[in-house]
Amino acid sequence: MATIHDVAEKAGVSIKTVSRVLNGGTEVSEKTRNRIEQAMRTLEFTPSAAARMLRGRPTGLVAVIAEQLTTTPDSTEIIKGIQQVCEELGKVLLIGETGGHADVAERLVADMRERRVEGMLFATPFHRRVELAMSLGGTPTALANCFETAGRHMQVVPDDEGGGYAAAQIVLQAGHRKIAFLQLIPGMVATELRARGFHKAMHEHGITSRPEWLIHGAEADDANEFAHLSGAVDRLFASADQPTAILCGNDKMAMRVIFILQRRGLRVPADVSIVGFDDFRLISEALDPGLTTVALPYREIGELTGRFVLDSGGQMARTVRVPCVPVMRGTVAAPPAKAKP
Amino acid sequence: MATIHDVAEKAGVSIKTVSRVLNGGTEVSEKTRNRIEQAMRTLEFTPSAAARMLRGRPTGLVAVIAEQLTTTPDSTEIIKGIQQVCEELGKVLLIGETGGHADVAERLVADMRERRVEGMLFATPFHRRVELAMSLGGTPTALANCFETAGRHMQVVPDDEGGGYAAAQIVLQAGHRKIAFLQLIPGMVATELRARGFHKAMHEHGITSRPEWLIHGAEADDANEFAHLSGAVDRLFASADQPTAILCGNDKMAMRVIFILQRRGLRVPADVSIVGFDDFRLISEALDPGLTTVALPYREIGELTGRFVLDSGGQMARTVRVPCVPVMRGTVAAPPAKAKP
DNA sequence: TCTAAAAATGACAACGTTGGACATTTTGTT
DNA sequence: AACAAAATGTCCAACGTTGTCATTTTTAGA
Numbered sequence: 001m002a003t004i005h006d007v008a009e010k011a012g013v014s015i016k017t018v019s020r021v022l023n024g025g026t027e028v029s030e031k032t033r034n035r036i037e038q039a040m041r042t043l044e045f046t047p048s049a050a051a052r053m054l055r056g057r058p059t060g061l062v063a064v065i066a067e068q069l070t071t072t073p074d075s076t077e078i079i080k081g082i083q084q085v086c087e088e089l090g091k092v093l094l095i096g097e098t099g100g101h102a103d104v105a106e107r108l109v110a111d112m113r114e115r116r117v118e119g120m121l122f123a124t125p126f127h128r129r130v131e132l133a134m135s136l137g138g139t140p141t142a143l144a145n146c147f148e149t150a151g152r153h154m155q156v157v158p159d160d161e162g163g164g165y166a167a168a169q170i171v172l173q174a175g176h177r178k179i180a181f182l183q184l185i186p187g188m189v190a191t192e193l194r195a196r197g198f199h200k201a202m203h204e205h206g207i208t209s210r211p212e213w214l215i216h217g218a219e220a221d222d223a224n225e226f227a228h229l230s231g232a233v234d235r236l237f238a239s240a241d242q243p244t245a246i247l248c249g250n251d252k253m254a255m256r257v258i259f260i261l262q263r264r265g266l267r268v269p270a271d272v273s274i275v276g277f278d279d280f281r282l283i284s285e286a287l288d289p290g291l292t293t294v295a296l297p298y299r300e301i302g303e304l305t306g307r308f309v310l311d312s313g314g315q316m317a318r319t320v321r322v323p324c325v326p327v328m329r330g331t332v333a334a335p336p337a338k339a340k341p
Numbered sequence: 342m343a344t345i346h347d348v349a350e351k352a353g354v355s356i357k358t359v360s361r362v363l364n365g366g367t368e369v370s371e372k373t374r375n376r377i378e379q380a381m382r383t384l385e386f387t388p389s390a391a392a393r394m395l396r397g398r399p400t401g402l403v404a405v406i407a408e409q410l411t412t413t414p415d416s417t418e419i420i421k422g423i424q425q426v427c428e429e430l431g432k433v434l435l436i437g438e439t440g441g442h443a444d445v446a447e448r449l450v451a452d453m454r455e456r457r458v459e460g461m462l463f464a465t466p467f468h469r470r471v472e473l474a475m476s477l478g479g480t481p482t483a484l485a486n487c488f489e490t491a492g493r494h495m496q497v498v499p500d501d502e503g504g505g506y507a508a509a510q511i512v513l514q515a516g517h518r519k520i521a522f523l524q525l526i527p528g529m530v531a532t533e534l535r536a537r538g539f540h541k542a543m544h545e546h547g548i549t550s551r552p553e554w555l556i557h558g559a560e561a562d563d564a565n566e567f568a569h570l571s572g573a574v575d576r577l578f579a580s581a582d583q584p585t586a587i588l589c590g591n592d593k594m595a596m597r598v599i600f601i602l603q604r605r606g607l608r609v610p611a612d613v614s615i616v617g618f619d620d621f622r623l624i625s626e627a628l629d630p631g632l633t634t635v636a637l638p639y640r641e642i643g644e645l646t647g648r649f650v651l652d653s654g655g656q657m658a659r660t661v662r663v664p665c666v667p668v669m670r671g672t673v674a675a676p677p678a679k680a681k682p
Numbered sequence: 683t684c685t686a687a688a689a690a691t692g693a694c695a696a697c698g699t700t701g702g703a704c705a706t707t708t709t710g711t712t
Numbered sequence: 713a714a715c716a717a718a719a720t721g722t723c724c725a726a727c728g729t730t731g732t733c734a735t736t737t738t739t740a741g742a
Contacts, residue, residue: 016701054698288567703724
């Protein structure tokens with residue numbers, strides 16, 4: 001690998017002049033500059049980032065330590081958001097995946113620290129609590145889509161309560177009053193927060209939500225979910241008093257419910273309105289009509305987390321809640337006339 | 342940031358001894374080792390990767406230059422495959438995104454070269470031709486999901502022809518003879534190769550495929566696609582002679598077609614069998630019955646590309662075609678009795 | 683107790699680059 | 713031709729670590 005010395009020799013100048021061409025300090029005459037650049041090209045010279053770093057230059061590296069590189073768009077969007085900021089600021093992204101193993105995480109962090117990354121971002125595929133046990137050694141750190149009990153760092157999470165509120169508002173404002181909510185798995189942060197937002201909206205409209213219409217639709221084992229949902233829908237529509245709108249914990253569930261309803265001969269949105277969560281385009285835009293859903297701001301989470309770490313040096317330690325914005329497509333309409341009280 | 346010198350001073354030894362503890366070459370006495378390790382901990386010492394590199398150690402870095410970090414699982418799966426190999430071999434992944442801009446690509450490659458990455462992988466979100474114009478300077482390089490005209494590097498692509506053949510075989514072996522193919526956008530590599538495989542399979546079964554059943558189902562502008570597909574299905578089922586199986590260029594299209602068929606009162610697979618391409622789980626597993634589809638081996642492509650670059654130092658320059666394997670779920674059955682000739 | 687061998691430790695250069703403090707040469711201007 | 717300005721060179725130090733080789737300390741054997 002050619003060094004600055006080789007270039008200097010080839011161009012018949014001192015290494016100092018080559019260095020000057022590289023860093024553009026004092027002026028170098030047109031002629032010698034050309035000669036040097038020529039030499040660099042023939043030798044395929046590429047300055048060593050290591051040597052420069054050693055001299056104290058910032059590394060331009062940013063680490064993302066992801067719990068899981070999921071196939072679903074969440075991780076990808078977060079990383080894409082961070083990547084966008086890095087691109088803007090001329091940084092390069094280093095990726096590590098822990099797979100949820102504390103020892104892997106520890107090893108990764110140590111490695112990233114050795115590489116003197118300028119920032120370290122921890123990302124999880126869903127909104128949850130984490131504990132960062134390892135030593136961070138002063139590296140600017142922030143959390144994306146997750147949070148610590150002791151909030152020692154900037155942490156950026158979706159405003160799930162606001163999301164639940166927004167989802168309810170969509171159908172409430174369309175005139176619905178009989179609203180079911182097929183929630184995510186119990187115990188998840190998102191589940192609890194969204195339920196709170198949902199109840200708040202209902203309460204504001206003077207509606208008491210029926211407990212039997214508040215169902216945990218998602219299953220930990222996805223294979224069972226369809227059957228489970230089918231049963232849930234059966235129960236919802238068994239009695240004379242049927243809901244006119246169903247909020248679903250994610251877009252996948254929403255899609256499944258739409259399928260189930262269609263089989264029962266119920267039209268969406270004419271008979272039943274549906275709202276999803278996530279706004280995974282692969283689903284929400286693929287359906288006809290397009291799925292009305294509450295978008296989870298993964299991209300923004302990544303972007304903000306990245307920006308905070310790189311701007312503030314990870315100094316601020318607070319929690320930022322990014323709004324979940326409703327995306328109106330075609331699965332919400334006014335409740336059917338006959339269903340109105 | 343504490344250096345080896347600080348540690349040495351704190352522990353009252355020479356820097357060389359600290360270095361020995363770090364690298365475990367010659368033995369260091371129990372007593373001094375403890376003293377040094379203690380010092381390291383109090384100082385939060387982390388050795389500088391830059392300094393080590395300068396001394397000639399491999400960097401342990403692998404670069405992925407992605408054309409696009411898509412939200413669809415393709416990019417993610419490729420990267421995940423590479424990441425898996427990196428994890429195994431103790432390397433760390435550096436990510437760059439070109440957005441399809443040649444100048445960005447050039448800048449990124451230069452940056453990666455400065456960092457002395459041990460391998461450079463170019464990845465595209467779909468199977469296509471690329472031209473690598475920039476100077477690679479001997480860095481081991483390979484292409485994932487794309488290929489060059491001048492095959493100067495290892496390039497790993499999906500066997501789309503085999504995939505088209507496999508898709509056709511699925512329905513042919515289920516007894517279908519009236520098979521429509523809703524293809525991807527014309528001109529794409531995958532489109533042409535799959536069509537070839539499709540025709541081969543049909544020919545082997547002595548069937549001449551009808552030109553009016555060979556439709557380009559996908560639209561460059563996704564918003565129009567649903568209407569377009571709806572029209573296509575209308576045409577397919579307008580005459581008395583109707584297809585009993587439809588192959589779709591991707592899972593999204595398959596999902597849309599299933600929706601459209603369901604609205605027409607046609608049951609899948611009882612009346613019509615459907616096969617997709619991609620095996621995007623978010624779709625293929627979410628449907629009921631699960632979508633029978635031909636999986637694109639994105640993960641394996643990433644994995645193989647990574648392995649080749651890191652094992653062989655990017656020396657071999659050949660094209661590897663990774664098989665597309667059929668995934669049998671529930672959308673293919675025997676053709677309806679009445680439709681049999 | 684002394685000696686030789688083995689074990690433990692240390693001094694110093696080198697990796698490739700940049701920066702400082704100057705000295706020297708080349709160029710351009712009157 | 714004289715002079716200033718611009719361009720280039722020299723030399724050394726520094727960044728943090730590791731390899732080579734020399735030196736010191738410890739251990740074992742007589």
